[in-house]
Amino acid sequence: MMSEKKTVTLKIKRQDGPDSASYEETFTIPYRQNMNVISALMEIRRNPVNANGEKTTPVIWEMGCLEEVCGACSMVINGKPRQSCTALLDQLEQPIRLAPMTTFPVVRDLAVDRSRMFDALKKVKAWIPIDGTYDLGPGPRMPENKRQWAYELSKCMTCGVCLEACPNVNSRSEFIGPAAVSQVRLFNAHPTGAMNKEERLEGLMGDGGLANCGNSQNCVQSCPKGIPLTTSIAAMNRATSLQTFKNFFGSDH
Amino acid sequence: MAASRDFVSRKLHSLLGVIPLGLFVIQHLTVNYFATRGPEAFNDAAHFMESLPYRYVLEIFVIFLPLLFHAIYGVYIAFQSKNNVSRYGYLRNWMFYLQRISGVVVLIFVTWHVWQTRLQAAMGAEVNYQMMVDILSNPAMMIFYIIGVLGTVFHFANGLWSFFVSWGFTVTPKSQRVMTYVTMIIFVALSVVGMRALFAFV
CATH class of the missing domain: 3.10.20.30 (Beta-grasp domain)
Incomplete structure (x- = not known):
């Protein structure tokens, strides 16, 4: 029937x-x-x-x-x-x-309109500059174990779900959100990208940067790709803390 | 390149909450705890604190200035967030929300408490066991103080958890989970200290 x-x-x-x-x-x-x-x-x-x-x-x-x-x-x-x-x-x-x-x-x-996410990626320079006037040859190799966890971070598709879940990303705040923070960790982990890691950390330390995170950790619970966003945030907290000391007291490396 | 104002303010806010304010809270609760040994012990402890050398310098730089910055910037942070625990009921999101609520509660409580004790002392009253007995003999005041002390202790313990993340000490999920347990034990332990002291006045 x-x-x-x-x-x-x-x-x-x-x-x-x-x-x-x-x-x-x-x-x-x-x-x-x-x-x-x-x-x-x-x-x-x-x-x-x-x-x-x-x-x-x-x-x-x-x-x-x-x-x-x-x-x-x-x-x-x-x-x-x-x-x-x-x-x-x-x-x-x-x-x-x-x-x-x-x-x-x-x-x-x-x-x-997800422009604020793409603006955030520009702000933290989430890319690896390799352009030059001559062929620089192959870059340094990446250790396999590092490549494996970095690959997880590379799954970010700028979909906006983590920003939607974050209570600190809203019309009252300039916070760049978790996605861009994790991208800094990705590009700073890359052996060639690491050559410009300070520039990206400075981006994270700018207005609306990483310090605006309030640790509600909704992002890591919501990410459709299972990216360890809060680990990235804490890792970048450590990196920017160290960078602050280097900037203030001085360091050659 | 100098760090931005956002970055410096946020980091300073996080630091001041633990050093010196968190340490001050522990010290204050410890002095209060002398009340469990009777009026005389409490009065002696309070008098010792009162008679510390360069007391005003300590009060201004260890308590009032850090407290003012932490409170004013904290209110700004609290009202910037758009809380969403109804849609994202995860533990840490609840803690995030409670941190902001307790912050406002503590601000109200501390303002009143400073008026009722420190400013009264500045105007000639004597801060001693009897003063607290008089204040806490009012049941409404007792409830207000219980909420205030628990709020303060929670705000400190949970803030300590955030401090460890914000400065990059606890990076892995495991270390953050362990810190959740550690800070909640601190919350319970300091609550016991605070409550025992409060009930010693009634």
Whole structure:
């Protein structure tokens, strides 16, 4: 016996533009096997009709890789910030509530502007400068055991979940957030990157820097990649403490 | 390059909370504890503290200036955070929240306590066992002092945990977990000291 067609209900917090007020709109879409939040949003885009049968504008969201490595599709799903590509409908309680992350300015609907994260990476110089006027040859080798833990840090995809979870990242504070702090640890651990480690530490010691961390440790609990963010924060606390002494008392190395 | 104001202020705030303020709290509670040995012992201990040489220098540089900075900057920090324990109910997030609440409680308590004892002393009253008996004979005051002392002791113990992270002493999750236990034992131990002293006045 064929029962009535299975459906999925989504309650989505929408916003037409950066300065408009938000509102909630409910959608009921046909269920298919193995759906994720993105395929549900695609269904709404294909047929933008809300649960009352009214035609509406398609819901806007951001996405890239669809395999949880680019970080673009983060949103708050049933109260938890995470990537919508790996949020499988079968594992979510209905109605599924979607909302944009609150730490970042909303561009439209579920799309947010994560500029503050990228600005933070620039501030701490989260890269390794290797450009020069001639070939410098191969850099120093990296010990294997160090490479292994550094690899864990390199999984950061600037998705914004740790900033969303952090009580000290908000519109009242300039805190750069956990992600950029951990990136300094990553690049300072690299044998070539270590040649410029002081520059990155100075970035961390700037306004809005590492010292703004209040140790709530929500970041490490929330990171979808399991990056040891609080270990990175404490390690950088140690590095900046030592750097402060070196700066003040003087040191040649 | 000089470190930023944010960095220096935050580090100073963390340092002052332990040295000298944390040490002062322990010293103060220890002097109070003499009350468990009777009025005379307490009065002798209090009198010894009063008659320390260059007392005003000690009071200003060990207590009042660090306290003012720690309190004012602490309130600024507390009201900058956007607490979210309802969504992230993890232990450390609760401690983060309680640290800010207890900070405000301690500020209110200490302000009142300084007015009631140190400023009264400056205006001629004598700080002794009898003064505390009079204050704590009011049940509302007793409750206020119990909350104040417990708040202070918690704020110090948990602040000590943060201090160890913020200066980079405890880096690994394991060392941080051990420090959680150590600081909570400190909280309980100092609470016993504080409570026994308070109840010695009633």
